[in-house]
Amino acid sequence: MIKVSVLGFGNVAHHLIGAFAKSDAIEIVQIYSRKKENASSLFDPEKITNDIGTLADADIYILAVSDSAIANLSAQLPFKNRLVVHTSGSVALDDLHDDNRKGVFYPLQTFSKNKTVDFSEIPICIEAQFAADYQLLEQLARAISEKTVAINTSQRKALHVAAVFVNNFTNHLYAIGSDICEENQVSFEILKPLIKETAEKVMTLTPEAAQTGPAKRIDSSTIETHLDFLSDTNQKKIYEILTQSIIEHGKKL
Amino acid sequence: MIKVSVLGFGNVAHHLIGAFAKSDAIEIVQIYSRKKENASSLFDPEKITNDIGTLADADIYILAVSDSAIANLSAQLPFKNRLVVHTSGSVALDDLHDDNRKGVFYPLQTFSKNKTVDFSEIPICIEAQFAADYQLLEQLARAISEKTVAINTSQRKALHVAAVFVNNFTNHLYAIGSDICEENQVSFEILKPLIKETAEKVMTLTPEAAQTGPAKRIDSSTIETHLDFLSDTNQKKIYEILTQSIIEHGKKL
Numbered sequence: 001m002i003k004v005s006v007l008g009f010g011n012v013a014h015h016l017i018g019a020f021a022k023s024d025a026i027e028i029v030q031i032y033s034r035k036k037e038n039a040s041s042l043f044d045p046e047k048i049t050n051d052i053g054t055l056a057d058a059d060i061y062i063l064a065v066s067d068s069a070i071a072n073l074s075a076q077l078p079f080k081n082r083l084v085v086h087t088s089g090s091v092a093l094d095d096l097h098d099d100n101r102k103g104v105f106y107p108l109q110t111f112s113k114n115k116t117v118d119f120s121e122i123p124i125c126i127e128a129q130f131a132a133d134y135q136l137l138e139q140l141a142r143a144i145s146e147k148t149v150a151i152n153t154s155q156r157k158a159l160h161v162a163a164v165f166v167n168n169f170t171n172h173l174y175a176i177g178s179d180i181c182e183e184n185q186v187s188f189e190i191l192k193p194l195i196k197e198t199a200e201k202v203m204t205l206t207p208e209a210a211q212t213g214p215a216k217r218i219d220s221s222t223i224e225t226h227l228d229f230l231s232d233t234n235q236k237k238i239y240e241i242l243t244q245s246i247i248e249h250g251k252k253l
Numbered sequence: 254m255i256k257v258s259v260l261g262f263g264n265v266a267h268h269l270i271g272a273f274a275k276s277d278a279i280e281i282v283q284i285y286s287r288k289k290e291n292a293s294s295l296f297d298p299e300k301i302t303n304d305i306g307t308l309a310d311a312d313i314y315i316l317a318v319s320d321s322a323i324a325n326l327s328a329q330l331p332f333k334n335r336l337v338v339h340t341s342g343s344v345a346l347d348d349l350h351d352d353n354r355k356g357v358f359y360p361l362q363t364f365s366k367n368k369t370v371d372f373s374e375i376p377i378c379i380e381a382q383f384a385a386d387y388q389l390l391e392q393l394a395r396a397i398s399e400k401t402v403a404i405n406t407s408q409r410k411a412l413h414v415a416a417v418f419v420n421n422f423t424n425h426l427y428a429i430g431s432d433i434c435e436e437n438q439v440s441f442e443i444l445k446p447l448i449k450e451t452a453e454k455v456m457t458l459t460p461e462a463a464q465t466g467p468a469k470r471i472d473s474s475t476i477e478t479h480l481d482f483l484s485d486t487n488q489k490k491i492y493e494i495l496t497q498s499i500i501e502h503g504k505k506l
Contacts, residue, residue, distance in 0.1 A: 011465075067475060090475050108447055110465050115454055123443045149443060158437030159444070161479050161492075166430040166444050167451045168466030169495045170423045175460035175502060177419040184411030190376045190402060191412070191419050192456060194361055198420045199452035201368055203445060207428035212264075212363050213421030222320060222343050226414050234498055239414075241494055242422045245487055249428060 001027045002140050005058040007073060009033040011111040012087050013064035017043065019119040025143040029058040053078050060085060060140060062105060063096075071095050083133050089160030092153045093127050103128040103137055106156060107145070110167050119144045125151035125159065176235055208253055215246035254280045255393050258311040260326060262286040264364040265340050266317035270296065272372040278396040282311040306331050313338060313393060315358060316349075324348050336386050342413030345406045346380050356381040356390055359409060360398075363420050372397045378404035378412065429488055461506055468499035 004026055006013050013031075020026045031048045032055060049055070055078060063073055063086045070086045074097040077084065084096055085103035096102040104127040109117055124141035126148060128134035134150070141148040151159065174195060178188045201210040214222035223243055230236045257279055259266050266284075273279045284301045285308060302308070308331060316326055316339045323339045327350040330337065337349055338356035349355040357380040362370055377394035379401060381387035387403070394401040404412065427448060431441045454463040467475035476496055483489045 121446045155439045162430040162433040165426045172499050173418045177415040180415040186408045193374045195452050199448050246425050
Protein backbone atom coordinates (compact mmCIF):
# COMPACT_ATOMS: atom_id res chain seq x y z
CA MET A 1 0.00 0.00 0.00
CA ILE A 2 1.26 3.45 -0.91
CA LYS A 3 0.41 5.82 1.92
CA VAL A 4 -0.68 9.20 0.52
CA SER A 5 -1.76 12.44 2.14
CA VAL A 6 -3.48 15.10 0.05
CA LEU A 7 -3.13 18.78 0.96
CA GLY A 8 -5.77 21.05 -0.51
CA PHE A 9 -9.34 20.46 -1.50
CA GLY A 10 -10.00 22.17 -4.82
CA ASN A 11 -11.01 20.50 -8.10
CA VAL A 12 -7.78 18.56 -8.63
CA ALA A 13 -7.61 17.33 -5.03
CA HIS A 14 -11.27 16.36 -5.17
CA HIS A 15 -10.83 14.24 -8.30
CA LEU A 16 -7.50 12.73 -7.18
CA ILE A 17 -8.95 11.64 -3.83
CA GLY A 18 -11.85 10.03 -5.66
CA ALA A 19 -9.45 8.08 -7.89
CA PHE A 20 -7.12 7.10 -5.00
CA ALA A 21 -10.07 5.87 -2.93
CA LYS A 22 -10.97 3.38 -5.67
CA SER A 23 -7.51 1.77 -5.75
CA ASP A 24 -6.54 -1.16 -3.50
CA ALA A 25 -2.89 -0.15 -3.84
CA ILE A 26 -3.35 3.25 -2.19
CA GLU A 27 -4.17 4.26 1.36
CA ILE A 28 -5.27 7.85 1.89
CA VAL A 29 -3.72 8.69 5.25
CA GLN A 30 -4.97 12.23 5.66
CA ILE A 31 -6.47 15.24 3.94
CA TYR A 32 -5.34 18.70 4.92
CA SER A 33 -7.82 21.44 4.17
CA ARG A 34 -7.55 24.95 5.56
CA LYS A 35 -11.33 25.05 5.73
CA LYS A 36 -12.15 21.72 7.30
CA GLU A 37 -15.82 21.80 6.28
CA ASN A 38 -14.91 21.76 2.57
CA ALA A 39 -13.67 18.23 2.76
CA SER A 40 -15.89 16.72 5.42
CA SER A 41 -18.81 15.56 3.32
CA LEU A 42 -16.72 13.30 1.15
CA PHE A 43 -14.33 11.68 3.51
CA ASP A 44 -13.98 10.14 6.98
CA PRO A 45 -13.91 13.29 9.19
CA GLU A 46 -11.29 11.72 11.48
CA LYS A 47 -8.77 11.79 8.65
CA ILE A 48 -9.27 15.43 7.84
CA THR A 49 -7.19 18.11 9.49
CA ASN A 50 -6.91 21.86 9.24
CA ASP A 51 -3.84 21.91 11.48
CA ILE A 52 -0.65 21.51 9.48
CA GLY A 53 1.19 20.58 12.69
CA THR A 54 -0.77 17.32 12.97
CA LEU A 55 0.21 15.82 9.62
CA ALA A 56 0.75 12.07 10.05
CA ASP A 57 3.39 9.87 8.41
CA ALA A 58 2.86 9.14 4.70
CA ASP A 59 4.98 7.97 1.75
CA ILE A 60 3.88 10.87 -0.45
CA TYR A 61 2.45 14.30 0.37
CA ILE A 62 0.52 15.72 -2.55
CA LEU A 63 0.08 19.49 -2.59
CA ALA A 64 -3.03 19.92 -4.73
CA VAL A 65 -3.39 23.66 -4.15
CA SER A 66 -3.35 26.72 -6.39
CA ASP A 67 -0.05 27.49 -8.15
CA SER A 68 0.61 30.56 -6.03
CA ALA A 69 0.15 28.62 -2.77
CA ILE A 70 2.55 25.76 -3.53
CA ALA A 71 5.88 27.34 -2.49
CA ASN A 72 4.46 28.71 0.76
CA LEU A 73 2.68 25.53 1.76
CA SER A 74 5.77 23.42 1.04
CA ALA A 75 7.79 25.74 3.32
CA GLN A 76 5.32 25.29 6.18
CA LEU A 77 5.50 21.50 6.34
CA PRO A 78 6.59 20.36 9.84
CA PHE A 79 8.99 17.62 8.67
CA LYS A 80 12.11 17.05 6.58
CA ASN A 81 13.39 14.70 3.88
CA ARG A 82 9.99 13.28 2.93
CA LEU A 83 8.57 13.09 -0.60
CA VAL A 84 6.50 16.20 -1.35
CA VAL A 85 4.96 16.69 -4.79
CA HIS A 86 2.74 19.26 -6.43
CA THR A 87 0.14 18.72 -9.17
CA SER A 88 0.66 21.85 -11.25
CA GLY A 89 1.42 22.19 -14.94
CA SER A 90 3.20 25.49 -14.60
CA VAL A 91 5.12 25.45 -11.31
CA ALA A 92 8.76 24.28 -11.45
CA LEU A 93 9.98 21.28 -9.45
CA ASP A 94 12.49 23.62 -7.78
CA ASP A 95 9.77 25.87 -6.41
CA LEU A 96 9.10 23.28 -3.73
CA HIS A 97 10.99 23.92 -0.47
CA ASP A 98 14.46 22.35 -0.09
CA ASP A 99 13.59 20.73 3.25
CA ASN A 100 11.92 17.79 1.52
CA ARG A 101 12.46 15.55 -1.52
CA LYS A 102 10.75 17.12 -4.50
CA GLY A 103 8.44 15.70 -7.12
CA VAL A 104 5.62 16.53 -9.52
CA PHE A 105 2.47 14.49 -10.12
CA TYR A 106 0.59 16.37 -12.85
CA PRO A 107 -2.58 14.81 -14.25
CA LEU A 108 -3.09 16.45 -17.65
CA GLN A 109 -6.83 16.93 -17.71
CA THR A 110 -9.55 19.54 -17.16
CA PHE A 111 -11.39 19.08 -13.89
CA SER A 112 -14.75 20.61 -13.04
CA LYS A 113 -16.69 19.94 -9.85
CA ASN A 114 -19.82 18.58 -11.52
CA LYS A 115 -18.24 16.34 -14.13
CA THR A 116 -16.71 12.96 -13.35
CA VAL A 117 -13.69 11.89 -15.40
CA ASP A 118 -12.26 8.48 -16.22
CA PHE A 119 -8.84 8.61 -14.58
CA SER A 120 -7.58 5.52 -16.40
CA GLU A 121 -7.39 7.65 -19.57
CA ILE A 122 -5.59 10.60 -18.00
CA PRO A 123 -1.85 10.95 -18.68
CA ILE A 124 0.00 11.48 -15.39
CA CYS A 125 3.16 13.52 -15.96
CA ILE A 126 5.83 12.66 -13.41
CA GLU A 127 9.05 14.35 -12.35
CA ALA A 128 11.22 13.67 -9.29
CA GLN A 129 14.54 14.74 -7.82
CA PHE A 130 15.56 11.15 -7.05
CA ALA A 131 15.16 7.93 -9.02
CA ALA A 132 13.57 5.97 -6.14
CA ASP A 133 10.95 8.70 -5.70
CA TYR A 134 10.27 8.68 -9.42
CA GLN A 135 9.57 4.94 -9.21
CA LEU A 136 7.21 5.39 -6.28
CA LEU A 137 5.31 8.16 -8.11
CA GLU A 138 5.11 5.94 -11.16
CA GLN A 139 3.63 3.17 -9.03
CA LEU A 140 1.09 5.63 -7.65
CA ALA A 141 0.23 6.87 -11.15
CA ARG A 142 -0.18 3.32 -12.48
CA ALA A 143 -2.61 2.51 -9.69
CA ILE A 144 -5.07 5.07 -11.10
CA SER A 145 -4.13 5.50 -14.78
CA GLU A 146 -2.90 3.52 -17.76
CA LYS A 147 -0.82 6.45 -19.00
CA THR A 148 2.22 7.65 -17.09
CA VAL A 149 4.93 9.73 -18.69
CA ALA A 150 8.26 11.26 -17.60
CA ILE A 151 8.06 15.01 -18.16
CA ASN A 152 10.64 17.51 -16.94
CA THR A 153 9.86 21.05 -15.79
CA SER A 154 10.43 22.74 -19.14
CA GLN A 155 8.48 20.09 -21.08
CA ARG A 156 5.66 20.39 -18.55
CA LYS A 157 5.56 24.15 -19.08
CA ALA A 158 5.20 23.60 -22.84
CA LEU A 159 2.49 21.00 -22.28
CA HIS A 160 0.63 23.37 -20.01
CA VAL A 161 0.67 26.17 -22.60
CA ALA A 162 -0.41 23.69 -25.30
CA ALA A 163 -3.19 22.52 -22.98
CA VAL A 164 -4.43 26.10 -22.66
CA PHE A 165 -4.78 26.22 -26.46
CA VAL A 166 -6.50 22.83 -26.91
CA ASN A 167 -8.67 23.08 -23.81
CA ASN A 168 -9.26 26.60 -22.42
CA PHE A 169 -9.26 28.37 -25.78
CA THR A 170 -11.14 25.59 -27.56
CA ASN A 171 -13.82 25.69 -24.89
CA HIS A 172 -14.06 29.44 -25.37
CA LEU A 173 -14.65 28.91 -29.10
CA TYR A 174 -17.52 26.62 -28.09
CA ALA A 175 -18.83 29.51 -25.95
CA ILE A 176 -18.68 31.86 -28.96
CA GLY A 177 -20.43 29.22 -31.11
CA SER A 178 -23.10 28.97 -28.44
CA ASP A 179 -23.48 32.79 -28.33
CA ILE A 180 -23.89 32.97 -32.11
CA CYS A 181 -26.55 30.24 -31.98
CA GLU A 182 -28.43 31.99 -29.20
CA GLU A 183 -28.36 35.37 -30.97
CA ASN A 184 -29.86 33.71 -34.05
CA GLN A 185 -32.48 31.47 -32.45
CA VAL A 186 -30.73 28.24 -33.30
CA SER A 187 -30.18 25.47 -30.75
CA PHE A 188 -26.54 24.89 -29.70
CA GLU A 189 -27.47 21.17 -29.61
CA ILE A 190 -27.17 21.10 -33.42
CA LEU A 191 -23.44 21.86 -33.12
CA LYS A 192 -22.66 19.11 -30.60
CA PRO A 193 -22.09 16.24 -33.06
CA LEU A 194 -19.69 18.54 -34.96
CA ILE A 195 -17.81 19.40 -31.75
CA LYS A 196 -17.46 15.71 -30.94
CA GLU A 197 -16.32 14.76 -34.45
CA THR A 198 -13.78 17.63 -34.51
CA ALA A 199 -12.10 16.12 -31.44
CA GLU A 200 -12.51 12.54 -32.72
CA LYS A 201 -10.85 13.36 -36.03
CA VAL A 202 -7.50 14.30 -34.49
CA MET A 203 -7.36 11.00 -32.62
CA THR A 204 -6.44 9.43 -35.97
CA LEU A 205 -5.55 12.30 -38.35
CA THR A 206 -3.00 15.07 -37.75
CA PRO A 207 -4.64 18.47 -37.13
CA GLU A 208 -3.22 19.55 -40.51
CA ALA A 209 -4.93 16.67 -42.33
CA ALA A 210 -8.15 17.28 -40.40
CA GLN A 211 -8.36 21.00 -41.26
CA THR A 212 -11.30 22.01 -43.44
CA GLY A 213 -13.27 25.22 -44.02
CA PRO A 214 -13.07 28.55 -45.84
CA ALA A 215 -9.67 29.59 -44.38
CA LYS A 216 -8.09 26.29 -45.37
CA ARG A 217 -9.50 26.68 -48.92
CA ILE A 218 -8.61 30.40 -48.91
CA ASP A 219 -12.24 30.96 -49.93
CA SER A 220 -12.24 34.78 -49.64
CA SER A 221 -15.87 35.16 -50.63
CA THR A 222 -17.16 32.97 -47.75
CA ILE A 223 -14.70 34.62 -45.35
CA GLU A 224 -16.05 38.06 -46.36
CA THR A 225 -19.66 36.87 -45.95
CA HIS A 226 -18.86 35.57 -42.46
CA LEU A 227 -17.11 38.80 -41.42
CA ASP A 228 -20.09 40.82 -42.67
CA PHE A 229 -22.38 38.55 -40.68
CA LEU A 230 -20.52 39.03 -37.38
CA SER A 231 -21.58 42.25 -35.67
CA ASP A 232 -19.65 41.66 -32.41
CA THR A 233 -16.23 43.32 -32.84
CA ASN A 234 -14.55 40.80 -30.55
CA GLN A 235 -15.94 37.82 -32.49
CA LYS A 236 -14.91 39.53 -35.74
CA LYS A 237 -11.35 40.07 -34.46
CA ILE A 238 -11.02 36.42 -33.39
CA TYR A 239 -12.42 35.27 -36.73
CA GLU A 240 -9.88 37.42 -38.62
CA ILE A 241 -6.85 36.42 -36.59
CA LEU A 242 -7.59 32.67 -36.65
CA THR A 243 -8.44 32.74 -40.35
CA GLN A 244 -5.14 34.48 -41.07
CA SER A 245 -3.30 31.99 -38.87
CA ILE A 246 -4.83 28.99 -40.71
CA ILE A 247 -3.81 30.52 -44.06
CA GLU A 248 -0.22 31.17 -42.85
CA HIS A 249 -0.01 27.69 -41.31
CA GLY A 250 -1.11 26.16 -44.59
CA LYS A 251 1.71 27.96 -46.43
CA LYS A 252 4.33 26.38 -44.12
CA LEU A 253 3.24 22.79 -44.91
CA MET B 254 -38.02 4.45 -52.67
CA ILE B 255 -36.82 8.03 -52.94
CA LYS B 256 -34.99 8.46 -56.24
CA VAL B 257 -31.96 10.68 -55.80
CA SER B 258 -29.31 11.98 -58.17
CA VAL B 259 -26.12 13.50 -56.80
CA LEU B 260 -24.27 16.16 -58.78
CA GLY B 261 -20.66 16.65 -57.78
CA PHE B 262 -18.09 14.32 -56.31
CA GLY B 263 -16.18 16.16 -53.58
CA ASN B 264 -16.05 15.27 -49.88
CA VAL B 265 -19.70 15.96 -49.12
CA ALA B 266 -20.98 14.11 -52.21
CA HIS B 267 -18.67 11.20 -51.45
CA HIS B 268 -19.97 10.82 -47.88
CA LEU B 269 -23.63 11.39 -48.83
CA ILE B 270 -23.50 8.75 -51.56
CA GLY B 271 -21.99 6.32 -49.04
CA ALA B 272 -24.85 6.97 -46.60
CA PHE B 273 -27.58 6.82 -49.30
CA ALA B 274 -26.21 3.53 -50.62
CA LYS B 275 -26.73 1.93 -47.18
CA SER B 276 -30.42 2.87 -46.99
CA ASP B 277 -33.20 0.64 -48.37
CA ALA B 278 -35.42 3.69 -48.70
CA ILE B 279 -33.18 5.45 -51.21
CA GLU B 280 -32.28 4.67 -54.81
CA ILE B 281 -29.31 6.50 -56.26
CA VAL B 282 -30.36 7.11 -59.85
CA GLN B 283 -27.28 8.84 -61.15
CA ILE B 284 -24.08 10.64 -60.24
CA TYR B 285 -23.00 13.60 -62.30
CA SER B 286 -19.28 14.33 -62.16
CA ARG B 287 -17.51 16.66 -64.52
CA LYS B 288 -14.51 14.39 -64.36
CA LYS B 289 -16.04 10.97 -64.79
CA GLU B 290 -12.99 9.08 -63.49
CA ASN B 291 -13.35 10.69 -60.03
CA ALA B 292 -16.48 8.76 -59.31
CA SER B 293 -15.94 5.54 -61.20
CA SER B 294 -14.08 3.50 -58.60
CA LEU B 295 -16.88 3.72 -56.08
CA PHE B 296 -20.01 3.32 -58.08
CA ASP B 297 -21.59 1.41 -60.96
CA PRO B 298 -19.96 3.16 -63.98
CA GLU B 299 -23.24 2.93 -65.94
CA LYS B 300 -24.87 5.32 -63.49
CA ILE B 301 -22.16 7.95 -63.75
CA THR B 302 -22.37 10.72 -66.30
CA ASN B 303 -20.27 13.73 -67.18
CA ASP B 304 -22.89 14.98 -69.63
CA ILE B 305 -25.43 17.20 -67.92
CA GLY B 306 -27.79 16.72 -70.89
CA THR B 307 -28.26 13.03 -70.02
CA LEU B 308 -29.60 13.49 -66.48
CA ALA B 309 -32.35 10.92 -65.85
CA ASP B 310 -35.59 11.38 -63.89
CA ALA B 311 -35.22 11.59 -60.11
CA ASP B 312 -37.29 12.87 -57.17
CA ILE B 313 -34.43 14.98 -55.82
CA TYR B 314 -31.32 16.41 -57.47
CA ILE B 315 -28.62 17.14 -54.90
CA LEU B 316 -25.98 19.67 -55.92
CA ALA B 317 -23.04 18.72 -53.71
CA VAL B 318 -20.55 21.08 -55.31
CA SER B 319 -18.48 24.02 -54.07
CA ASP B 320 -20.43 27.10 -52.96
CA SER B 321 -19.31 29.16 -55.92
CA ALA B 322 -20.47 26.51 -58.42
CA ILE B 323 -24.03 26.07 -57.09
CA ALA B 324 -25.79 28.97 -58.88
CA ASN B 325 -24.18 28.16 -62.24
CA LEU B 326 -24.82 24.44 -62.09
CA SER B 327 -28.46 24.99 -61.09
CA ALA B 328 -28.87 27.25 -64.13
CA GLN B 329 -27.51 24.58 -66.48
CA LEU B 330 -29.98 21.85 -65.56
CA PRO B 331 -31.88 20.66 -68.67
CA PHE B 332 -35.32 20.43 -66.97
CA LYS B 333 -37.89 22.52 -65.12
CA ASN B 334 -40.05 22.35 -62.00
CA ARG B 335 -38.12 19.51 -60.34
CA LEU B 336 -36.77 19.52 -56.78
CA VAL B 337 -33.17 20.78 -56.77
CA VAL B 338 -31.30 21.20 -53.49
CA HIS B 339 -27.81 22.22 -52.46
CA THR B 340 -25.80 21.04 -49.44
CA SER B 341 -24.09 24.27 -48.44
CA GLY B 342 -24.09 26.05 -45.09
CA SER B 343 -23.54 29.48 -46.55
CA VAL B 344 -25.42 29.66 -49.86
CA ALA B 345 -29.00 31.05 -49.76
CA LEU B 346 -31.98 29.00 -50.90
CA ASP B 347 -32.70 31.75 -53.43
CA ASP B 348 -29.33 31.38 -55.10
CA LEU B 349 -30.66 28.28 -56.83
CA HIS B 350 -32.09 28.94 -60.31
CA ASP B 351 -35.81 29.79 -60.56
CA ASP B 352 -36.48 27.10 -63.18
CA ASN B 353 -36.78 24.43 -60.52
CA ARG B 354 -38.25 23.98 -57.00
CA LYS B 355 -35.62 24.96 -54.46
CA GLY B 356 -34.40 23.26 -51.32
CA VAL B 357 -31.42 22.84 -49.00
CA PHE B 358 -30.10 19.60 -47.53
CA TYR B 359 -27.20 20.64 -45.30
CA PRO B 360 -25.50 17.96 -43.20
CA LEU B 361 -23.74 19.85 -40.40
CA GLN B 362 -20.50 17.95 -40.10
CA THR B 363 -16.85 18.07 -41.12
CA PHE B 364 -16.01 15.67 -43.90
CA SER B 365 -12.53 14.50 -44.83
CA LYS B 366 -11.72 11.92 -47.47
CA ASN B 367 -9.91 9.50 -45.18
CA LYS B 368 -12.25 9.55 -42.20
CA THR B 369 -15.59 7.74 -42.12
CA VAL B 370 -18.40 9.38 -40.14
CA ASP B 371 -21.51 7.96 -38.51
CA PHE B 372 -24.30 9.66 -40.45
CA SER B 373 -26.97 8.67 -37.94
CA GLU B 374 -25.51 11.28 -35.56
CA ILE B 375 -25.30 14.11 -38.09
CA PRO B 376 -27.96 16.83 -37.93
CA ILE B 377 -29.43 17.40 -41.38
CA CYS B 378 -30.64 21.00 -41.76
CA ILE B 379 -33.53 21.25 -44.20
CA GLU B 380 -35.15 24.14 -46.01
CA ALA B 381 -37.60 24.08 -48.94
CA GLN B 382 -39.71 26.46 -50.97
CA PHE B 383 -42.78 24.21 -50.76
CA ALA B 384 -44.21 22.13 -47.91
CA ALA B 385 -44.44 18.90 -49.91
CA ASP B 386 -40.79 19.20 -50.88
CA TYR B 387 -39.87 19.83 -47.26
CA GLN B 388 -41.59 16.59 -46.29
CA LEU B 389 -39.77 14.63 -48.99
CA LEU B 390 -36.40 16.06 -47.87
CA GLU B 391 -37.27 15.18 -44.29
CA GLN B 392 -38.01 11.61 -45.37
CA LEU B 393 -34.65 11.48 -47.16
CA ALA B 394 -32.86 12.88 -44.10
CA ARG B 395 -34.55 10.40 -41.75
CA ALA B 396 -33.41 7.53 -43.94
CA ILE B 397 -29.79 8.33 -43.11
CA SER B 398 -29.88 10.30 -39.82
CA GLU B 399 -31.74 10.43 -36.51
CA LYS B 400 -31.49 14.22 -36.42
CA THR B 401 -33.33 16.40 -38.89
CA VAL B 402 -34.05 20.05 -38.24
CA ALA B 403 -35.84 22.89 -40.05
CA ILE B 404 -33.36 25.72 -40.60
CA ASN B 405 -34.01 28.77 -42.75
CA THR B 406 -31.36 30.58 -44.80
CA SER B 407 -30.45 33.15 -42.14
CA GLN B 408 -30.30 30.57 -39.33
CA ARG B 409 -28.18 28.36 -41.55
CA LYS B 410 -25.77 31.22 -42.14
CA ALA B 411 -25.43 31.68 -38.36
CA LEU B 412 -24.93 27.94 -37.88
CA HIS B 413 -22.24 27.92 -40.54
CA VAL B 414 -20.33 30.76 -38.88
CA ALA B 415 -20.69 29.07 -35.49
CA ALA B 416 -19.46 25.83 -37.08
CA VAL B 417 -16.34 27.63 -38.29
CA PHE B 418 -15.60 28.61 -34.68
CA VAL B 419 -16.25 25.19 -33.08
CA ASN B 420 -14.71 23.16 -35.89
CA ASN B 421 -12.25 25.00 -38.19
CA PHE B 422 -10.84 27.30 -35.50
CA THR B 423 -10.85 24.61 -32.80
CA ASN B 424 -8.95 22.28 -35.10
CA HIS B 425 -6.43 25.06 -35.72
CA LEU B 426 -5.92 25.39 -31.95
CA TYR B 427 -5.15 21.65 -31.97
CA ALA B 428 -2.58 22.39 -34.70
CA ILE B 429 -0.97 25.08 -32.54
CA GLY B 430 -0.96 22.70 -29.54
CA SER B 431 0.72 20.12 -31.74
CA ASP B 432 3.31 22.68 -32.92
CA ILE B 433 4.15 23.66 -29.32
CA CYS B 434 4.56 19.99 -28.39
CA GLU B 435 6.83 19.34 -31.36
CA GLU B 436 9.00 22.40 -30.66
CA ASN B 437 9.50 21.15 -27.09
CA GLN B 438 10.03 17.44 -27.71
CA VAL B 439 6.77 16.36 -26.12
CA SER B 440 4.41 13.91 -27.79
CA PHE B 441 1.08 15.38 -29.00
CA GLU B 442 -0.43 12.04 -27.90
CA ILE B 443 -0.35 13.27 -24.29
CA LEU B 444 -2.86 16.01 -25.17
CA LYS B 445 -5.39 13.72 -26.85
CA PRO B 446 -7.35 12.65 -23.75
CA LEU B 447 -7.64 16.35 -22.85
CA ILE B 448 -8.93 17.21 -26.34
CA LYS B 449 -11.52 14.44 -26.07
CA GLU B 450 -12.64 15.46 -22.59
CA THR B 451 -12.88 19.14 -23.62
CA ALA B 452 -15.45 18.15 -26.26
CA GLU B 453 -17.16 15.62 -23.96
CA LYS B 454 -17.64 18.20 -21.23
CA VAL B 455 -19.88 20.49 -23.31
CA MET B 456 -22.17 17.57 -24.14
CA THR B 457 -23.51 17.94 -20.58
CA LEU B 458 -22.23 21.30 -19.26
CA THR B 459 -22.62 24.72 -20.88
CA PRO B 460 -19.32 26.08 -22.29
CA GLU B 461 -19.45 28.72 -19.54
CA ALA B 462 -19.67 26.07 -16.80
CA ALA B 463 -16.94 24.01 -18.48
CA GLN B 464 -14.46 26.90 -18.73
CA THR B 465 -11.29 26.49 -16.64
CA GLY B 466 -7.73 27.84 -16.82
CA PRO B 467 -5.69 30.96 -16.08
CA ALA B 468 -7.87 33.35 -18.12
CA LYS B 469 -11.03 32.16 -16.37
CA ARG B 470 -9.32 32.62 -12.97
CA ILE B 471 -7.76 35.92 -14.16
CA ASP B 472 -4.46 34.43 -12.98
CA SER B 473 -2.17 37.17 -14.36
CA SER B 474 1.02 35.54 -13.17
CA THR B 475 0.41 32.31 -15.13
CA ILE B 476 -0.77 34.32 -18.16
CA GLU B 477 2.49 36.34 -18.06
CA THR B 478 4.56 33.15 -17.73
CA HIS B 479 2.81 31.65 -20.75
CA LEU B 480 3.26 34.80 -22.87
CA ASP B 481 6.96 34.85 -21.96
CA PHE B 482 7.20 31.20 -22.95
CA LEU B 483 5.69 31.72 -26.41
CA SER B 484 8.30 32.95 -28.89
CA ASP B 485 6.11 32.75 -32.01
CA THR B 486 4.45 36.17 -32.43
CA ASN B 487 1.37 34.65 -34.05
CA GLN B 488 0.85 32.18 -31.18
CA LYS B 489 1.40 35.00 -28.70
CA LYS B 490 -1.21 37.21 -30.43
CA ILE B 491 -3.78 34.40 -30.42
CA TYR B 492 -3.04 33.67 -26.75
CA GLU B 493 -3.56 37.33 -25.85
CA ILE B 494 -6.76 37.85 -27.81
CA LEU B 495 -8.45 34.65 -26.59
CA THR B 496 -7.35 35.26 -22.98
CA GLN B 497 -8.83 38.77 -23.15
CA SER B 498 -12.01 37.40 -24.71
CA ILE B 499 -12.44 34.79 -21.92
CA ILE B 500 -11.98 37.51 -19.29
CA GLU B 501 -14.53 39.82 -20.99
CA HIS B 502 -16.95 36.93 -21.49
CA GLY B 503 -16.70 36.09 -17.78
CA LYS B 504 -17.65 39.66 -16.86
CA LYS B 505 -20.89 39.42 -18.87
CA LEU B 506 -22.14 36.34 -16.98
